[in-house]
């Protein structure tokens with residue numbers, strides 16, 4: 001009996017020249033040239049070309065005549081070096097092709113609702129998302145989530161190296177962490193609860209015990225507006241650190257983690273970046289930082305738009321300040337700090353020299369906010385005072401306050417949205433493309449119910 005071949009992946013085929021191998025995957029495109037049939041076989045790490053020649057295998061030729069796009073197949077074949085001039089530099093397997101000896105259909109596929117074989121899918125966003133189970137198979141769509149996986153993994157790796165402890169925050173919470181009405185209420189065994197807007201309060205409690213903590217959590221925002229940069233469900237990458245000297249320690253840590261993420265994406269996602277024809281955002285030696293008022297002043301002076309005195313930057317301001325900083329310094333990133341204290345959550349630390357402004361910060365990149373954070377109020381008395389000023393009920397937040405009653409050193413932290421970073425790195429025009437199953441005002445997968 002012939003020995004069963006172990007499966008070889010498409011990208012490894014080039015190591016088996018003149019040998020027989022077995023591949024498994026999906027048929028991407030089939031081209032019938034009469035005397036020969038060609039198809040591209042896609043597996044989890046790439047694509048390889050298969051040639052079916054009736055002179056080599058009559059049976060394979062018969063099977064290949066009937067297979068269509070997205071059939072799952074097993075191919076036993078001989079690895080041949082491609083003739084000079086037919087090498088495909090865009091493929092890891094581009095120097096070889098597989099001459100089919102035996103083809104087995106593992107699963108048939110019905111006719112596709114659209115062409116999956118082209119390099120770009122060119123579908124409208126609703127179609128792309130409605131057919132996620134299919135569109136996720138496309139290499140360019142897969143590239144988005146490969147980049148995202150590297151971003152999240154790099155975030156984890158960086159903080160582990162820095163001695164941060166990973167924790168899980170709850171998703172069902174009794175209170176609103178960030179303020180505002182943008183929350184989803186849930187009926188929790190007859191009590192009112194919410195889907196967490198941010199692990200903020202939990203991460204500060206956990207920090208008070210573990211000193212340095214991070215989490216990768218889902219957060220939920222009932223944003224009533226439909227924009228290209230907001231989702232209702234976000235992967236939030238959070239960190240919090242104790243024993244800081246100043247808010248700038250938090251800023252520097254944020255800068256380091258972004259640098260680390262970009263380095264890993266550059267190293268591990270060359271093909272993905274090439275598919276999207278994008279270069280990584282430029283991070284210079286020291287990322288510029290400006291106070292909100294300095295940023296508004298620059299916008300006024302350079303762009304002639306007077307937004308001085310506004311409590312925050314709007315999307316147009318964010319775009320303009322990034323443009324200005326890019327021109328002045330070459331940096332695609334800029335930190336903006338010092339927001340009006342009373343317009344931000346109660347936990348943000350007011351600047352002791354100018355308490356109307358706080359030590360909160362945002363990191364902007366190419367016109368979009370990537371991250372928010374800053375120093376927090378750690379003094380128990382000051383925190384109690386803030387609770388009062390923000391008109392909160394001290395009893396309702398006493399679990400949080402308890403941590404600070406028993407000695408919490410100066411501390412701070414920040415959070416990124418994983419989809420925002422992915423969207424920006426790949427320069428996607430809509431954040432929904434950077435979420436496998438995006439949630440927004442209009443979308444919750446209606447065709448995924450097990451109810452009768």
Ligand code: AMO
Nearest residue numbers: 198200221230231370371372373413414415416417
């Ligand atoms: P903030 O609300 O600014 O801060 O959120 C932090 C980061 O999360 C991402 N983000 C979103 N991404 C997509 N859609 C949304 N609706 C959305 N909302 C937020 C952004 C944003 O910069 N507790 C603070 C963080 C901290 O201070 O540690 C917070 O949640 O990238």
